[in-house]
Amino acid sequence: MVDPVSSWLLGSNRLLVGAALAKAVARELIRLEEVHRAFGPLTVLEGVNLRIDEGDRIGVIGHNGSGKTTLLRTISNQDQDVGDITFAPALRLAFLTQVRDIVDEATLGEELSRRGRQFLELEEEISEIEGRMEEPSFYEGDWQPTMERYQELQSLMARSGGGDVAGHATEILKALNLDQSSMEVPLNSLSGGERAKVALARQLVGLDQIDVFFLDEPTNHLDFNTLEWLERFLNRFEGALMIVSHDRYFLDRVCNNIAEVQDAHIRGYPGNYTSYLKQKEIFLQTLNDRIEKTQKEIKRLQGAMQSMKRSNKFDKSVSQKHFMITRSQRELKWLKSLKPRKRQSLNFNLQSAEKSSLDVLEFRDASLSFDSLSRPIFKDLVVSVRRGQKIGVIGPNGVGKTTLLRLITGDLELDSGNLEISPGVQIGYFHQDHRTLDFDLTPVEEVRRLKPRMDYGDLRALLGQFQFTNDMVSTPLSKLSGGERARIALLRLLLEENNMLLLDEPTNHLDTDAKEALEMALTEFDGGIITVSHDRYFLDKVCDTIWDLQGDGSLVVWPGNYSEYKSRTISSTHNS
Numbered sequence: 374m375v376d377p378v379s380s381w382l383l384g385s386n387r388l389l390v391g392a393a394l395a396k397a398v399a400r401e402l403i404r405l406e407e408v409h410r411a412f413g414p415l416t417v418l419e420g421v422n423l424r425i426d427e428g429d430r431i432g433v434i435g436h437n438g439s440g441k442t443t444l445l446r447t448i449s450n451q452d453q454d455v456g457d458i459t460f461a462p463a464l465r466l467a468f469l470t471q472v473r474d475i476v477d478e479a480t481l482g483e484e485l486s487r488r489g490r491q492f493l494e495l496e497e498e499i500s501e502i503e504g505r506m507e508e509p510s511f512y513e514g515d516w517q518p519t520m521e522r523y524q525e526l527q528s529l530m531a532r533s534g535g536g537d538v539a540g541h542a543t544e545i546l547k548a549l550n551l552d553q554s555s556m557e558v559p560l561n562s563l564s565g566g567e568r569a570k571v572a573l574a575r576q577l578v579g580l581d582q583i584d585v586f587f588l589d590e591p592t593n594h595l596d597f598n599t600l601e602w603l604e605r606f607l608n609r610f611e612g613a614l615m616i617v618s619h620d621r622y623f624l625d626r627v628c629n630n631i632a633e634v635q636d637a638h639i640r641g642y643p644g645n646y647t648s649y650l651k652q653k654e655i656f657l658q659t660l661n662d663r664i665e666k667t668q669k670e671i672k673r674l675q676g677a678m679q680s681m682k683r684s685n686k687f688d689k690s691v692s693q694k695h696f697m698i699t700r701s702q703r704e705l706k707w708l709k710s711l712k713p714r715k716r717q718s719l720n721f722n723l724q725s726a727e728k729s730s731l732d733v734l735e736f737r738d739a740s741l742s743f744d745s746l747s748r749p750i751f752k753d754l755v756v757s758v759r760r761g762q763k764i765g766v767i768g769p770n771g772v773g774k775t776t777l778l779r780l781i782t783g784d785l786e787l788d789s790g791n792l793e794i795s796p797g798v799q800i801g802y803f804h805q806d807h808r809t810l811d812f813d814l815t816p817v818e819e820v821r822r823l824k825p826r827m828d829y830g831d832l833r834a835l836l837g838q839f840q841f842t843n844d845m846v847s848t849p850l851s852k853l854s855g856g857e858r859a860r861i862a863l864l865r866l867l868l869e870e871n872n873m874l875l876l877d878e879p880t881n882h883l884d885t886d887a888k889e890a891l892e893m894a895l896t897e898f899d900g901g902i903i904t905v906s907h908d909r910y911f912l913d914k915v916c917d918t919i920w921d922l923q924g925d926g927s928l929v930v931w932p933g934n935y936s937e938y939k940s941r942t943i944s945s946t947h948n949s
Contacts, residue, residue, distance in 0.1 A: 465584050619888065628646065657712075760900075773922055816848075820832055855881070888908070
């Protein structure tokens with residue numbers, strides 16, 4: 374019987390794929406053997422062994438910068454530095470990249486007509502055969518098998534929708550509620566969520582003829598309806614999936630295996646994200662117990678050998694003890710190599726200001742409309758917030774979620790009705806585009822702007838707790854990543870000491886460790902929270918109330934977190 378540590382090590386050498394274990398005859402699609410990938414002196418992937426079979430749904434996780442996107446690109450392009458990446462014969466692969474492959478200057482119709490990555494292999498082979506057909510010498514040999522292959526490829530292109538990408542993509546857009554847009558509308562006039570839908574629709578064309586589908590952060594900018602549609606679509610997909618995502622709820626609903634990229638290696642865990650968390654906890658505890666036990670054994674053996682030497686017992690037993698110590702030391706070194714390197718953990722400690730009155734704010738008969746929209750944003754809205762309440766605001770893209778927050782901050786005014794904010798309410802606002810920050814400043818300067826009298830040593834220590842290195846603290850915010858800017862914006866909230874937080878997509882750009890630290894801090898925060906978020910896992914952890922914006926100017930209040938809201942809405946749908 375293999376102990377838990379050895380079992381886990383086996384998982385690191387060959388990703389344990391649930392479908393492959395359940396079906397020993399599953400077709401192997403892609404195999405990686407001892408794959409290395411580096412950029413200059415930085416090793417991103419080292420000794421990666423991985424196998425992808427039919428039916429696998431592999432969620433790829435890891436902190437920002439760990440190499441998740443590099444893994445997908447390296448496999449897709451087969452451009453490893455060392456090692457082998459083998460594709461099954463005639464394998465077809467589609468790739469939805471994190472930076473959406475769209476042409477900003479194109480119209481919607483032009484963009485939908487472009488063929489995606491899933492047609493690359495077909496186009497290349499068709500083009501190669503057509504080039505050979507132009508040569509007179511081609512017809513001197515046995516050209517008929519090649520022509521049969523050419524006809525087969527043309528037929529496959531037609532069956533996949535490659536001859537009418539726009540037509541097939543438009544049908545997908547109907548399912549995503551974006552078919553009302555004119556084909557002449559420029560892409561740069563669409564919202565981020567709408568552009569994400571366009572890129573998604575184009576990449577999903579012909580997927581029934583695809584063997585492997587790579588998706589890099591597919592849930593970014595998608596509203597709940599689109600997310601749920603995508604989950605259903607992927608669960609019906611018959612090929613293999615490899616998905617990089619920080620959306621833990623999505624990983625739970627779609628994936629049957631988790632691959633963690635950490636310290637340039639990959640560790641495999643069968644099951645979904647929640648199963649991974651349990652297995653990882655058991656593994657780390659088992660590993661620590663083994664390390665402690667081995668250290669005690671080495672100390673015992675060394676003590677026994679010293680006693681023998683003091684007694685002048687230089688017989689065979691001394692050499693045996695020496696051999697046992699050497700073997701235990703090798704085991705200890707191996708066990709320690711399995712232990713993940715410690716990263717500086719985020720330390721959120723949100724302290725609320727003095728408590729406000731019991732009733733924090735209230736909308737009474739509040740209405741708001743925009744000239745560009747035929748429907749009202751809010752119509753005769755009546756809703757209130759109590760002290761300590763933690764509210765998640767949900768609804769389709771463009772329904773008015775961020776507008777609601779901007780009304781509370783005073784950036785917008787109601788057309789009619791009232792918004793009353795009680796005395797003593799101190800509001801902190803996290804904007805999803807981090808507009809509360811001055812991008813020309815460095816992290817040190819941004820914190821100084823808020824706390825000019827803070828001791829420099831304390832300031833640097835605080836930035837260190839938020840994972841800012843010596844180089845980063847002197848870099849302008851404009852040159853930092855979205856995740857790094859998000860951490861500075863959250864640090865501002867920590868320093869402001871508010872008792873009411875307005876959070877607009879606070880988990881965007883954060884890796885899983887940062888999300889978990891933020892969730893713990895917000896759960897312990899004794900002030901009120903109104904948060905707009907598409908992160909369903911986050912809404913489950915933090916919120917005790919859901920505000921569901923309907924799109925007709927009304928709002929429905931649901932007690933409980935997101936899962937409880939979802940359960941009640943499904944139940945009411947079945948009963949109606």
